[in-house]
Amino acid sequence: MIAAAASAELKRLAAFGAVGFASFCVYLALVAVCVGAGLGQIAGALVGFVGGTIVSFFGNCRFVFRAPPTTVAGGRFLATTMAGFALNLALAWTLTTLGFHYALMTLVIFLVVPGFNYVGHRLWTFADRD
Numbered sequence: 625m626i627a628a629a630a631s632a633e634l635k636r637l638a639a640f641g642a643v644g645f646a647s648f649c650v651y652l653a654l655v656a657v658c659v660g661a662g663l664g665q666i667a668g669a670l671v672g673f674v675g676g677t678i679v680s681f682f683g684n685c686r687f688v689f690r691a692p693p694t695t696v697a698g699g700r701f702l703a704t705t706m707a708g709f710a711l712n713l714a715l716a717w718t719l720t721t722l723g724f725h726y727a728l729m730t731l732v733i734f735l736v737v738p739g740f741n742y743v744g745h746r747l748w749t750f751a752d753r754d
Contacts, residue, residue: 639688640738640742642689647680651672654668654676655711684701685697688750690746707744708741711740714732
């Protein structure tokens with residue numbers, strides 16, 4: 625029973641990673657399109673963030689948590705995502721202030737923030753699911 629639950633959680637984590645990668649690809653493509661169209665990097669980052677977040681929400685609903693894309697889930701998803709973004713900025717500021725090299729800072733953020741987001745989505749955004 626424990627092995628089955630662990631296996632299911634590992635599959636969910638793998639799906640979460642795959643959805644995250646797809647979201648990143650959409651983000652990157654939208655930034656490139658905006659920059660190529662002369663809109664600039666800031667506009668590209670905004671458009672990319674919105675597009676990537678939309679892909680992430682629907683991908684997590686469909687493939688990770690098997691939940692319908694409701695307004696409540698959307699609000700919770702956005703709140704969790706923005707909390708993850710705030711954590712990202714707080715870690716970046718703290719680690720930079722402490723003198724960490726940007727590559728190590730990026731690695732720490734890469735390891736911490738997706739884990740935070742996963743736990744938030746698992747325990748709150750989609751808590752009524754399995």
